[in-house]
Amino acid sequence: MVQTPISPDKKLSKLEGLKEKSNFLREPLATELLEDTTHFSENAIQLLKFHGSYQQDNRDNRVKGQEKDYQMMLRTRSPGGFIPAELYLTLERLSEEYGNHTLRVTTRQGFQIHGILKKNLKTTISEIVRSMGSTLGACGDLNRNVMAPPAPFKNKPEYQYAWEYANKIADLLTPQTGAYYEIWLDGEKVISAEEAEEVKAARQRNGNGTIFHDCEEPIYGKHYMPRKFKCSVTVPGDNSIDVYTHDVSLVVITNKKGKLEGFNILAGGGLGRTHKKEDTFPRIADPIGYVAKEDVYDLMKAIVATQRDYGDRSDRRHARMKYLLEDWGVDKFKAKVEEYFGKSIAPFKDLPKWKYQDFLGWHEQGDGKLFLGISVENGRVKNEGKFQLKTALREIIEQFHLPMRLTANHNIILYDIEPTQKQSIAKILTKRGIELNPEAIDPLIRYSMACPAFPTCGLAITESERALPGVIARLRTLLDHLGMAEENFVVRMTGCPNGCARPYMAELGFVGIVPETYQIWLGGTPDQTRLAKPYTDKMPVEDLETFFEPIFVYFKQNRQPEESFGIFCDRVGFDALRQFSANYTLGSYMETDTSKKRKFRKNQQRVSVPDELFPRLKDAAKQEGRPMNQIIADALNDYFTKRGNN
Incomplete structure (x- = not known):
C-alpha cells in the first residue's frame, strides 16, 4: 500500500x-x-x-x-x-x-x-x-x-x-x-x-x-x-x-x-x-x-x-x-x-555540449516547407502604436490556417509555411511593424525574459515585464558609452523570488526584493548550463548605471577572447568585481567623444513618460536605433539649449 x-x-x-x-x-x-x-x-x-x-x-x-x-x-x-x-x-x-x-x-x-x-x-x-x-x-x-x-x-x-x-x-x-x-x-x-x-x-x-x-x-x-x-x-x-x-x-x-x-x-x-x-x-x-x-x-x-x-x-x-x-x-x-x-537504471549516456537556440527568422523545416520564428518582447502579444503583432497574427492564421509553437523564451514559431506563402506573410508582419530579421533586434532584448509581475500577479513585489524594457535601454546606453556597443548577454527579470522567468540561469538576473529594488544575480552562461549566484541583495533601479559601470569596465579590461559576461563574472569571482567597483571612479572610462559622453550620477532621478506618449517614444527608438532614454536626454538638451540654460 x-x-x-x-x-x-x-x-x-x-x-x-x-x-x-x-x-x-x-x-x-x-x-x-x-x-x-x-x-x-x-x-x-x-x-x-x-x-x-x-x-x-x-x-x-x-x-x-x-x-x-x-x-x-x-x-x-x-x-x-x-x-x-x-x-x-x-x-x-x-x-x-x-x-x-x-x-x-x-x-x-x-x-x-x-x-x-x-x-x-x-x-x-x-x-x-x-x-x-x-x-x-x-x-x-x-x-x-x-x-x-x-x-x-x-x-x-x-x-x-x-x-x-x-x-x-x-x-x-x-x-x-x-x-x-x-x-x-x-x-x-x-x-x-x-x-x-x-x-x-x-x-x-x-x-x-x-x-x-x-x-x-x-x-x-x-x-x-x-x-x-x-x-x-x-x-x-x-x-x-x-x-x-x-x-x-x-x-x-x-x-x-x-x-x-x-x-x-x-x-x-x-x-x-x-x-x-x-x-x-x-x-x-x-x-x-x-x-x-x-x-x-x-x-x-x-x-x-x-x-x-x-x-x-x-x-x-x-x-x-x-x-x-x-x-x-x-x-x-x-x-x-x-x-x-522494479529494475536498475542504466548509466547516463554521453551527450554533446548544450547550446541555446531561439529559432528566430526564416528556416527550412526539412520537408520543403518553411517556419518563421517571431520575437515577442516579454511574451506579450498585443497591439501598441505601430506595432500590431496581435492583428498581424490573426490575419495570418485566418488566411493561411497555420499551426504555431510557443517557445520557452516566450516567442512564437509559425510553421508548415509553403514557400509561395512566404512573401505574403512577411508583408503582413512588416506592414504591422514586426521585425523579421533577428539580427536587427538588439541582442539584449532578443535574449531577455521577464515575468508579468505587476499589476496582476499576487506574488509580485515590484515591476518586471513593465520595467525590463527601460532597464534594457539603460543598459544598452551605458554599454554604448563605455565603447561596448556590440556587447550582449542574457538578461532576465522577475518581480519576486519565485523565478518564473528563470533569472537564476541568466548571465545577469534581476530578482525583485522590495519596490523598485532588485537582487542582482551574476554568473550564468549564455547556454543556461550553470546557476548564477547572488551578487548583491538590494540594488535600487535608479542606481543601475552607477552600479554596473565599474562591473562592465572591469569586464572590458580583463575578459578573455570571446568570453561572455556571465562566464567572466564566474571566472574572476565576486570579490574581484567588488574590489574593482570600490576603487573605481565613475565616468573615468566613458567614450572620449563629448557628443556621446554621459556621466551618470549616483541616485539619479527617473523621468516618467505619459502613457499616451510611450508608444510613440518606443516607435521612435526602434526607427532611429536609439535607446528611449537617449531620445529623452537629447530632447531635454535641445530644450535647455533653446532656453539658454546650457
Missing part, C-alpha cells in the same frame, strides 16, 4: 487537507462557480489552480475602501508549445471578448489570458476545450505543461520524437478526475486527441506500488503531488527549454539510423526560492541514468511516485522534488526510484 511518509512531529499543510476533502478537485469550486459573486474563496482558489486558473486582482485599479478588482488569469496546457490554428483564433477572440485584449506567451510554452471576470470563466474554458485546447493541469500540485524544443524540423527524427513523447508524458500524467468536464462543460467530455494505447496501459500498470487501485486518480491519489511538478523532453545539444531547471528532463537518444532507443534522465531541477529563507534555493538537475523507450512510462511513474510519497507535505516551501534530491543525494533517490521501477 502506498503511503506518504511524514515525520510524526510534522503536521500536514492545510492544503493537503483541502485536496483530500475536495472530492478530486470538485468542491468548493463547483458550488462557488454558481454563486453570483465577483470572486472565489481561498479554498476554491487553491482548487481553481488545478483547473488552469489563478484568481488575481489588478493592483493598478485598487481604490481605497472599495472591493479589489478581481479577475482571473487562465493558462493553457500545450505540450511542446503546440497551438493549432483553431485554438489560436479562439484564444485571440476570447482575449478580446473577456480578457484585457492581450495574450501572453509563458516561459513554459503556454498562453495566458489575463483579465477574465469570474462570471465569464466557464464560457472561456469551455470554448478553449472545444477548440482543441485545455487548461487542466496548467497550474496546481501536479504535472505542469511538458516542454519540448519548438523547432518543427521534419528531417530530424529526434525532434519529432521529442514532440511525440512530450505529448505522451503529458497524457500519462494528466489528472483523470471528471471534475474538469463536470464543472466547465456540464459533464460533456470533449476529446481533442485520442490517447495512445500504450499510455492508457501504462497508467494502470501497478509497477511496485506506483498507482492507487480503484481510485479516480490512479497515479496521483486524492492528495495529488506535494507541489508543482515540471517535465521536459529535448534532444541532445538543444537547450532551448532550459533543460536543467525541471523536476524531470528526458533527452532523446537515437541510434545511427535515427531510430529512438531511449532517453537520458535528469532530475531535481527547480528555481523557486523565498527571500531571507536560506533553506530555499534554486537548484539544477542531476543526471540520473538512461532508460529504454519501452520502459520510459514506468520510470516516469516511479519518479512521480517517489516524489508523491516522500516529498515534504508539511512545509510547502520545502515540497519541490529538488529538495528531496538535495536532502537524500542522487544515490538514495535513484535507489528509491528503482524500488518503484
Whole structure:
C-alpha cells in the first residue's frame, strides 16, 4: 500500500487537507462557480489552480475602501508549445471578448489570458476545450505543461520524437478526475486527441506500488503531488527549454539510423526560492541514468511516485522534488526510484555540449516547407502604436490556417509555411511593424525574459515585464558609452523570488526584493548550463548605471577572447568585481567623444513618460536605433539649449 511518509512531529499543510476533502478537485469550486459573486474563496482558489486558473486582482485599479478588482488569469496546457490554428483564433477572440485584449506567451510554452471576470470563466474554458485546447493541469500540485524544443524540423527524427513523447508524458500524467468536464462543460467530455494505447496501459500498470487501485486518480491519489511538478523532453545539444531547471528532463537518444532507443534522465531541477529563507534555493538537475523507450512510462511513474510519497507535505516551501534530491543525494533517490521501477537504471549516456537556440527568422523545416520564428518582447502579444503583432497574427492564421509553437523564451514559431506563402506573410508582419530579421533586434532584448509581475500577479513585489524594457535601454546606453556597443548577454527579470522567468540561469538576473529594488544575480552562461549566484541583495533601479559601470569596465579590461559576461563574472569571482567597483571612479572610462559622453550620477532621478506618449517614444527608438532614454536626454538638451540654460 502506498503511503506518504511524514515525520510524526510534522503536521500536514492545510492544503493537503483541502485536496483530500475536495472530492478530486470538485468542491468548493463547483458550488462557488454558481454563486453570483465577483470572486472565489481561498479554498476554491487553491482548487481553481488545478483547473488552469489563478484568481488575481489588478493592483493598478485598487481604490481605497472599495472591493479589489478581481479577475482571473487562465493558462493553457500545450505540450511542446503546440497551438493549432483553431485554438489560436479562439484564444485571440476570447482575449478580446473577456480578457484585457492581450495574450501572453509563458516561459513554459503556454498562453495566458489575463483579465477574465469570474462570471465569464466557464464560457472561456469551455470554448478553449472545444477548440482543441485545455487548461487542466496548467497550474496546481501536479504535472505542469511538458516542454519540448519548438523547432518543427521534419528531417530530424529526434525532434519529432521529442514532440511525440512530450505529448505522451503529458497524457500519462494528466489528472483523470471528471471534475474538469463536470464543472466547465456540464459533464460533456470533449476529446481533442485520442490517447495512445500504450499510455492508457501504462497508467494502470501497478509497477511496485506506483498507482492507487480503484481510485479516480490512479497515479496521483486524492492528495495529488506535494507541489508543482515540471517535465521536459529535448534532444541532445538543444537547450532551448532550459533543460536543467525541471523536476524531470528526458533527452532523446537515437541510434545511427535515427531510430529512438531511449532517453537520458535528469532530475531535481527547480528555481523557486523565498527571500531571507536560506533553506530555499534554486537548484539544477542531476543526471540520473538512461532508460529504454519501452520502459520510459514506468520510470516516469516511479519518479512521480517517489516524489508523491516522500516529498515534504508539511512545509510547502520545502515540497519541490529538488529538495528531496538535495536532502537524500542522487544515490538514495535513484535507489528509491528503482524500488518503484522494479529494475536498475542504466548509466547516463554521453551527450554533446548544450547550446541555446531561439529559432528566430526564416528556416527550412526539412520537408520543403518553411517556419518563421517571431520575437515577442516579454511574451506579450498585443497591439501598441505601430506595432500590431496581435492583428498581424490573426490575419495570418485566418488566411493561411497555420499551426504555431510557443517557445520557452516566450516567442512564437509559425510553421508548415509553403514557400509561395512566404512573401505574403512577411508583408503582413512588416506592414504591422514586426521585425523579421533577428539580427536587427538588439541582442539584449532578443535574449531577455521577464515575468508579468505587476499589476496582476499576487506574488509580485515590484515591476518586471513593465520595467525590463527601460532597464534594457539603460543598459544598452551605458554599454554604448563605455565603447561596448556590440556587447550582449542574457538578461532576465522577475518581480519576486519565485523565478518564473528563470533569472537564476541568466548571465545577469534581476530578482525583485522590495519596490523598485532588485537582487542582482551574476554568473550564468549564455547556454543556461550553470546557476548564477547572488551578487548583491538590494540594488535600487535608479542606481543601475552607477552600479554596473565599474562591473562592465572591469569586464572590458580583463575578459578573455570571446568570453561572455556571465562566464567572466564566474571566472574572476565576486570579490574581484567588488574590489574593482570600490576603487573605481565613475565616468573615468566613458567614450572620449563629448557628443556621446554621459556621466551618470549616483541616485539619479527617473523621468516618467505619459502613457499616451510611450508608444510613440518606443516607435521612435526602434526607427532611429536609439535607446528611449537617449531620445529623452537629447530632447531635454535641445530644450535647455533653446532656453539658454546650457
